[in-house]
Amino acid sequence: MKLRRSIVSTLFRAELRMVFRDRRMLFTSVVLPLLMMPLMFWGSTVSIKKRERALQTMTFHCAVTGSQAGAVRSLLDATQQRLKSQSKPEAKSDGLTFEEVACPDARTALEKGGIQFILQGLTADEARAEAKSDAAAQTNNPSGSGRAAPKVQTNDDGEDPMPGALVVRAVFRGDRDDSANGVSRMRNALMETRRLQRAELLKAHAFPVAISQVAEATSRDLASGRQVAGLALGRTITLALLIFLLMGGTVVATDSLAGEKERGTLETLLTTAANRLEVLVAKHLVILTVALLITLLQSVNLLLYVSLKLMHLPPNFAAALPPAIVALLFVLYLPVAALVSNILLLTSGYARSYKEAQLYFFPVFLLALIPGVVPFFPGIPLRSPIVLVPIANLGIAAKEILIGSFDWPMIALSWLVTAGASVWVLSIGVRGLSAEKLITATDQDAIVSVGGRPLFERHVLRWFAALWALLILVSNYMANADVRAQLLVNLVILFFGASCLMIRRYRLDPRAVLGLRAPKPAVWLAVLCGVPGGLLTTLGLFQVANHFLPVSPEMMEQFNKAVLPQNVPQLQLLFFLTVMPGVFEEIAFRGVLLYGLRRRFHPVAVALLVGALFGIFHVALFRFVPTAFLGILLAAVRMLSGSIFPCMLWHCLSNGLSILAESRGMPETDLGPVCYLIGVALLAVSFWILWRNRRPESAGPGGHDA
Amino acid sequence: MIAPVSVCGLSKVFFDEGRGEVRAVNDISFECRPGEIFGLLGANGAGKTTTLRMLSTVLKPSAGTATIMGHEVSADPEGVRRNLGFSSATTALYPRLTGRETLEFFARINGYPGPQVRQRVETLIERFGIGEYAEARVEKLSQGMKQKVSIARTVVHDPPVLIFDEPTVGLDVLNAIEMQKVIAGLRAEGKTILFSTHIMSEAEKLCDRIAIIHRGTIHACDTLANLRAATGRHYLEDIFVHFVEGASPAKKE
Numbered sequence: 033m034k035l036r037r038s039i040v041s042t043l044f045r046a047e048l049r050m051v052f053r054d055r056r057m058l059f060t061s062v063v064l065p066l067l068m069m070p071l072m073f074w075g076s077t078v079s080i081k082k083r084e085r086a087l088q089t090m091t092f093h094c095a096v097t098g099s100q101a102g103a104v105r106s107l108l109d110a111t112q113q114r115l116k117s118q119s120k121p122e123a124k125s126d127g128l129t130f131e132e133v134a135c136p137d138a139r140t141a142l143e144k145g146g147i148q149f150i151l152q153g154l155t156a157d158e159a160r161a162e163a164k165s166d167a168a169a170q171t172n173n174p175s176g177s178g179r180a181a182p183k184v185q186t187n188d189d190g191e192d193p194m195p196g197a198l199v200v201r202a203v204f205r206g207d208r209d210d211s212a213n214g215v216s217r218m219r220n221a222l223m224e225t226r227r228l229q230r231a232e233l234l235k236a237h238a239f240p241v242a243i244s245q246v247a248e249a250t251s252r253d254l255a256s257g258r259q260v261a262g263l264a265l266g267r268t269i270t271l272a273l274l275i276f277l278l279m280g281g282t283v284v285a286t287d288s289l290a291g292e293k294e295r296g297t298l299e300t301l302l303t304t305a306a307n308r309l310e311v312l313v314a315k316h317l318v319i320l321t322v323a324l325l326i327t328l329l330q331s332v333n334l335l336l337y338v339s340l341k342l343m344h345l346p347p348n349f350a351a352a353l354p355p356a357i358v359a360l361l362f363v364l365y366l367p368v369a370a371l372v373s374n375i376l377l378l379t380s381g382y383a384r385s386y387k388e389a390q391l392y393f394f395p396v397f398l399l400a401l402i403p404g405v406v407p408f409f410p411g412i413p414l415r416s417p418i419v420l421v422p423i424a425n426l427g428i429a430a431k432e433i434l435i436g437s438f439d440w441p442m443i444a445l446s447w448l449v450t451a452g453a454s455v456w457v458l459s460i461g462v463r464g465l466s467a468e469k470l471i472t473a474t475d476q477d478a479i480v481s482v483g484g485r486p487l488f489e490r491h492v493l494r495w496f497a498a499l500w501a502l503l504i505l506v507s508n509y510m511a512n513a514d515v516r517a518q519l520l521v522n523l524v525i526l527f528f529g530a531s532c533l534m535i536r537r538y539r540l541d542p543r544a545v546l547g548l549r550a551p552k553p554a555v556w557l558a559v560l561c562g563v564p565g566g567l568l569t570t571l572g573l574f575q576v577a578n579h580f581l582p583v584s585p586e587m588m589e590q591f592n593k594a595v596l597p598q599n600v601p602q603l604q605l606l607f608f609l610t611v612m613p614g615v616f617e618e619i620a621f622r623g624v625l626l627y628g629l630r631r632r633f634h635p636v637a638v639a640l641l642v643g644a645l646f647g648i649f650h651v652a653l654f655r656f657v658p659t660a661f662l663g664i665l666l667a668a669v670r671m672l673s674g675s676i677f678p679c680m681l682w683h684c685l686s687n688g689l690s691i692l693a694e695s696r697g698m699p700e701t702d703l704g705p706v707c708y709l710i711g712v713a714l715l716a717v718s719f720w721i722l723w724r725n726r727r728p729e730s731a732g733p734g735g736h737d738a
Numbered sequence: 739m740i741a742p743v744s745v746c747g748l749s750k751v752f753f754d755e756g757r758g759e760v761r762a763v764n765d766i767s768f769e770c771r772p773g774e775i776f777g778l779l780g781a782n783g784a785g786k787t788t789t790l791r792m793l794s795t796v797l798k799p800s801a802g803t804a805t806i807m808g809h810e811v812s813a814d815p816e817g818v819r820r821n822l823g824f825s826s827a828t829t830a831l832y833p834r835l836t837g838r839e840t841l842e843f844f845a846r847i848n849g850y851p852g853p854q855v856r857q858r859v860e861t862l863i864e865r866f867g868i869g870e871y872a873e874a875r876v877e878k879l880s881q882g883m884k885q886k887v888s889i890a891r892t893v894v895h896d897p898p899v900l901i902f903d904e905p906t907v908g909l910d911v912l913n914a915i916e917m918q919k920v921i922a923g924l925r926a927e928g929k930t931i932l933f934s935t936h937i938m939s940e941a942e943k944l945c946d947r948i949a950i951i952h953r954g955t956i957h958a959c960d961t962l963a964n965l966r967a968a969t970g971r972h973y974l975e976d977i978f979v980h981f982v983e984g985a986s987p988a989k990k991e
Contacts, residue, residue, distance in 0.1 A: 042846040046835065053834040053875075296830035303794040303824035305848045305895075307816055 035313060039306045043314030051284055051322060061283045061326055065276075069330060070337040083209070092130040092214035093147040095138035100153030103198045108132065108151070111225040128217045142205060148214040149204040159199035259435045261348035266431030270423070271404035273327065273365060277372045278397050280326030281319045285376035288315045290389035308465040312377065312458060319373040327369075352434055361430055364443070367450035368423050374457040375400060381464045407431045414442045422453035485631075488538035492628025499530050499620075500649060507651060515597055519608045523616040531624045546623040551675040554725040559669070559678050562718030563685040566665050568711025570658045571703060577657040591652070592694060602695070609691055614684030621646050621663060622670040622679045635671050642667040662686060668719070674727040740808050742899050742930035743770035743793065747802035750788050750954075762788040764954040765802065770899075770930050775921065777945030778934040779978060785954040786934035787827065790903050793932070794824040806899050820849060823892035827904040830888070833877035837868050837887045840876060841894050848895035862890045866920070882913035889920055893929075900924060901932045906940060918944055938974040948974070950981045957981040 051057060096104050108130075115128060135141040138150045154162065193199050200222060204215040231243055253260075292298035301311060338345055379396050383389035403423035407430070412418050414428045425446035432439065503526055510518050535542055542548065596605065621642055629638045647660025666679045673679075750763040763785040770776040778786045791797040793804055795815035803810055809817030831840055841859040850858060863869050866886045871879055876887060885905070892900060902921065906914040921944060925931055935941050941948055942962060949959040958965060958981045966972055969980045 038852075039847060039849075042843065046832070046839070046843045049839070050832060050834040295833070296826060296828040297832055299791075299796055299826055300824070300830040302796050303819060303822065304844065305816060305820045 034307070035309055039310045040314045040317070043306060043311065044317050047288070047314060047318040048321065051287070051318060054287065057283045057287065061280055061322065062329065065279050065326065065330060066333050070333055073334070074337060087210060087213045088127055090129075090210065090214070092128070092149070092210075092218065093133045094130060094214075094218070095135050095141060095147050095150045096132055096153065097138050097150055098152040098154050098201075099158060100155060100198050102153070104151050104153035104200055105132070107198075107200065107222060107225060110229065111221050114225055114228065115221065128221050130214070130218060139203075142203065142211070145208070148208075148211045149202050149218065151218075152201040152203060154199040154201055156193040156195050156197050156199055159193065159201065162201070255435075257348035258352050262352040262434030262436065263431065265349065265352050266434035267407045269361070269430055269434075270365075270368075270407050270427030271401065273368065274372065274401055274404040274423070276327040276330045277323045277369055278376070278400055280330075281323035281373055281376045282393050282397070284322045285319050285373070285380045286383075286386060286389045286393065288319060288377060289380040290383040290386050291380075293384060294386050302465070308462050312461050312465060316370070316373050316377055316458060316461075319377055320369055323373055324369055357433065360433060364426055364430060364433070364447065367447055367454050368426055371422060371450055371454040371457060372400060374454050374461065378457055378461045378464065381461050403427060414439050414446065419445050420449055422450040426450055485538065485540060488534065488540060489628050489632055491538075492534070492625060495530065495534055496625060496645060499526060502526060503649060504651065515600065516604065516608050519612055523612050527620040528616045531620045534624055534628075540627070545627045546619060547670060547674060547676040549675050551673040551678050552725040552727055554721055555673045555675070555678050556681070558718045558721035558725070559682045559685070561714055561721065562665070562669075563682055563689060565711045565714025565716075565718055566662065566682070567686055567689055568703070568707055569715050570661050570711075572708035572711060573661055574658050575708075577654075588654075596691065596694060606688060606691065610684045610688040613687060614680045617646075618666070618676055618680045618683055621649075622666050623676055626667055626670055630671070639664050639667040639671065665715075669722060671728060672719075672722040672726045740805075741769040742772055742807055743768075743776070743805070743932055745769070745789075745793070745802070745804045748789065748792060748799050748804050749801040750785075750792060750797060751800040761954050763792070766949075766951070766954070766956045767802075768949050768956060768959050770932055771946075772930055773925060773928045774946040775925050775931040775933055775944050777941045777948045778932070778951055779936070779938070779941045779945075779948050779974075780934070780951035781936055781982075784936075784951045786936075786951055787903055788954075789951070790824075790901050790932065790934055793818075794822060794901055795819055820895075821897050821899055823895070823897040823900045825888055825892040825900070825902045825905055827907050831876045831884060831891065834875055836875055837872040837879070837883075837890075838863065840887055840891055844891045845894045848897075850895045858894060858896070862894060866890045881908060882910070882916070885909060885913060885917060886920075889917070893924065897929075899930045899932070903934050904936070905933070906935070906937065914940075938978065942974045950978055952982045957984075 096108070098104070112130075133141070133147055135147065138147065141147045142150055202215045202219060205211040227243075234243065255263075289298065292301065302308070306314075375396065376393075379392045380389050383392055400423075403421060404427060406412065406418065406421070406424035407427040412428055414425065414432050418428055419425045419442050429439075429443045429446045433443070503522060506521055506526065507518070510521060534540070535545055596609075600608075625645065626638060626642050629641055633641065643660045643662075643664030643666075646663025646666075647656040650656065650659040662683075666682060669682060670676055670679050746767045748763060748766050749761065752760045752762055766785075766789065768776070778789060780786050788797065792799045792811060793806065795811050795818050798812060803812070805811070806818045807821040809821065811818050832843075835843065838859060841862060842855055845855045845858055846852070863872050866889065868883065868886050868890065871883055876884060879887065889905070892902075905921065906917050909917060918940065921931060921933065925946075933941075933945065945962070947959065947961050948965065950957045950965075958968070958977075960968070962974065965974075965977050969977050971977050971980060
C-alpha cells in the first residue's frame with residue numbers, strides 16, 4: 033500500500049483543523065489538564081506543608097504509666113529542661129513541645145485522640161513479659177483484620193535490656209500522623225537526653241574524652257547531586273509522560289475513528305482516493321501532534337508554577353536536565369509517543385461507537401501506564417531482557433541517561449524495539465480498517481442477535497471477566513474460611529454454576545462444549561507419561577520465573593499451610609484438591625472457555641489464551657507461570673484428543689502428585705537441570721503420542737481446526 | 739466499449755451472530771451504460787446498500803467481480819475510487835469544516851490537480867447555489883443545505899461514475915425535487931449514475947433502466963417501458979410487487 037505525502041498532508045491538515053475547532057476537545061484535553069494537574073500538585077504540596085507546620089508547632093500530649101513511671105518523668109523533665117535551655121530556636125530538637133496529661137485510662141485516651149502517645153516505664157522483666165504477650169497477640173491475629181495487635185518493638189540494638197534497666201516503651205497509633213510523628217520526635221529527644229546523661233556520667237567518672245571522639249562512622253556519597261536528582265527524575269519521567277500523552281491523545285483518538293464511524297464520515301472517507309494506510313497515518317499524526325503539544329503545554333505549565341514558587345522541584349533538578357539531555361530525551365521518547373498514539377487510534381478503531389470507545393479507554397489507560405512504572409523498580413539495568421519490552425525499555429534508558437550512564441547500543445535497541453512496536457500496532461490498525469464489521473458497525477448492530485454459539489463466542493471473554501471479578505470478591509470474603517468451603521464455593525458454585533448458566537443461556541450442546549466423548553486408548557498412555565513430565569517442566573519454569581519475580585520461602589510456606597491445612601484428613605484433602613479441580617476447572621476452562629474461543633483464534637493462540645486465563649484465575653502472581661503452563665498443556669490435550677476426559681485425569685494426577693510431593697517433604701525447588709530435562713523429554717513423548725493419535729473435533733464453520 | 743459499471747455474479751455473505759451466514763447479495767449481474775441513470779429499486783434490507791458498498795470498495799465481495807471504468811473493485815480499489823463519486827444515505831459531512839473547506843478537502847484527497855482546486859470549488863459553489871453559506875460550518879446548516887454540499891462534494895473531483903445511495907432520504911418534498919433535478923443535470927453532463935431508492939415515483943421519474951432487487955437477488959432489469967410490457971402493469975409499484983411476489987421460494991432464500 034503506497035503512502036502519498038500530499039494525501040496524508042491534506043488529511044492531516046483537515047483533521048487538525050477540525051480538532052482545534054472542537055471546543056469540547058480543547059476544554060477536556062487542554063484547558064482542564066492545564067488547570068487540574070498543577071492545581072493538584074500545588075494543592076497536595078500546600079496541604080502537606082500545612083500539616084507539617086501544624087505538627088511542628090503542636091504540643092504533644094502524653095500519658096506516663098507503668099511501674100517505673102517516676103523514672104520516666106525524671107527523664108521527661110530532663111528532656112524538657114534541655115529543650116528549654118537550647119538558646120537557638122533551630123537547635124531546639126526540631127521544636128518539640130510536649131506535656132504530660134493525667135488520665136485514668138491512658139489506652140482509651142489514646143484511642144480517642146485525647147493524647148498522642150503513652151510512655152510506659154517498665155523494668156526489663158516486665159518489658160520481656162509484655163513483649164511475649166504482644167507477640168502471642170500478633171500470632172493469633174496475623175491477617176490484621178479486626179482490631180490490630182500492637183506492634184512489638186525492641187531496642188535499637190535488637191538486644192534484651194539488662195536486668196534492672198529502665199525500659200521506656202512508647203505506645204502510639206501508627207495510623208494517626210500526629211501520634212506517629214510525636215512519638216518519633218519524642219523518641220529522638222529522649223535518646224539525646226540519655227546520650228548527654230551518659231556523657232556526663234562518664235565525664236564525672238573521669239572518662240577522658242567524649243564518646244563521639246572514641247570512634248566515628250561516616251559515609252561518603254560518590255554520586256553527584258545531579259546524578260541523585262537524575263535518578264529521582266528518571267524514575268518518574270516516563271510515567272508522567274505517559275499520563276500526559278494519554279490524557280492529551282484520548283479525546284482526539286476517540287473522535288478520530290469511533291466518532292467518524294458514528295457520524296458516517298468514515299465510510300465517505302474510505303470511498304475517496306485515499307487508501308487505508310494514508311487515512312491511518314494522517315490520523316496517527318494528528319493524535320501524536322496533539323498529544324505532544326499537550327505534553328509540551330503541561331510541561332511549560334508546570335515550569336510556570338515552579339517559577340511562581342507554587343511548586344518546588346527536587347534539588348539539582350535543573351542540573352540533571354541540561355539542554356543536550358532534554359534533546360536526547362525528546363528523541364528517545366518519540367517512539368513512546370508514537371506507540372501511545374497508535375494504541376489510542378487502534379482502540380478507537382476497534383470501538384463501534386463513541387460510547388464504546390470511551391468504555392475501552394479506561395482499561396487501555398491503566399494498561400498503558402504499566403510500563404511507565406518499571407523505572408520505579410530498583411535493580412533493572414537496560415542491558416537485560418527489559419530492553420525488549422516497549423516503553424519500559426526507554427523508561428529504563430532515560431533513567432540511566434539521567435544518572436549519566438550511556439549504553440548506546442542498548443539505547444538504540446530500545447528505541448528500535450519501541451518504534452517497531454509502534455509500526456506493528458499501526459499495521460494492526462490498517463487491517464482493522466479493512467474489517468467490515470468495524471467499518472459498517474451500525475448495520476451489524478442492527479442485525480438482531482438471537483443467541484447461539486456465535487453470540488456466545490462474542491460474549492465468552494466478558495463472562496470470564498465477570499467470573500474472575502466474582503472469584504476475587506468471594507475469595508476475599510472467604511479468606512478465613514475452611515479450605516473445603518472455599519473450594520466448594522469456587523469450583524462448584526462459581527465455575528460449574530457459571531458453565532451451566534452459559535450453556536443454558538446460549539442454548540449450547542453440552543456434548544460439543546465439553547467434548548464428552550471417549551478418546552483413543554493411546555491418549556491415556558500419553559496422560560500417564562505427560563503428568564510427571566508436565567510437573568517437572570512446570571517446576572523448572574517456576575524456577576526461571578523466580579528469577580524475575582522472586583517468591584520468598586515464607587510466602588511459599590504460608591501458601592502451602594493455607595492450601596494444605598493440617599486439620600483436614602488427608603483423603604478429604606486429596607478429594608478436594610485433585611478430583612474437584614480436575615472436574616470443575618476442566619469443565620469451565622477446557623470445556624466452556626475453549627469452546628468459546630476455538631473458532632475465533634488459531635489453535636496455538638487458543639491454548640495460550642486459555643492457559644493465560646487459567647493462570648490469572650489462580651490469583652496469586654507467583655502461581656501464574658505454573659498454572660498458566662498447566663492450562664496451556666491441558667488446552668492442547670483437549671484440542672488434540674478431542675475429549676475433556678484426558679484433561680480431567682491429567683489435572684487430577686498433576687495436583688495429586690504435587691500434594692504427595694509436598695506431604696512427603698520432597699524438594700520442589702532446585703531439582704537440578706537433569707530432572708527438568710527428563711520432564712521436558714517425558715512431555716515431548718506424551719505430546720508425540722497425542723499428535724499421532726489426534727482426534728480433533730471440528731471447530732465448525734469459519735473455525736480453525738487443530 | 740467498456741461499460742462504466744459492470745457487475746458479474748456479485749455476492750456478499752455476512753456472518754451474523756445468531757443467524758449464521760446471511761447472503762445479503764446473491765449472485766447479481768448488471769451493467770450501467772455511459773450517461774444513463776441506473777436505478778436499484780428495492781425495499782429496506784434488499785441488498786441495495788451492500789451492493790453499492792461493494793462497488794465503492796468499502797466492502798469486499800464474497801464472490802463475483804465488478805468493475806468501475808475498467809478497474810476491478812478487489813484488484814484495483816484505488817483505481818475504482820479515483821473514478822467514482824459516492825454519496826451515502828446520510829449526508830456524512832465533517833461538521834466542523836465549512837462548505838468550502840469540505841469541497842476543497844475532497845477535491846484534494848481525490849487527487850484533483852492542485853492549482854485548479856479553488857477554481858473547481860468556486861464553480862460548484864455557484865452551480866449548486868451554496869455561496870450564501872459556503873463559509874458556514876456544516877454543523878450549522880439545514881438538512882437541505884447539507885445535501886447540496888454533499889452532492890457537490892461527491893462530484894468535486896469530476897468522476898465519470900456517480901453512486902447515490904438513497905439521496906432523498908430525510909429530505910422534504912422541495913429539497914427532494916431539487917435533488918432529483920441535480921441528478922438529472924448530472925446525467926445531462928454525461929455522468930453515469932447508479933442510484934438506489936425504495937421510492938417508486940423517484941425511480942419512475944429519474945431512471946433510464948431499473949433493476950428490481952429483493953432479498954439480495956435481482957428479479958428484473960430493464961427500462962420502465964419494457965418492464966411495463968413484460969408485466970402488463972403500468973405503475974412501477976405494481977411492477978415491483980409483481981416481481982417480488984412472483985419470486986420463487988428458492989429464489990427468496
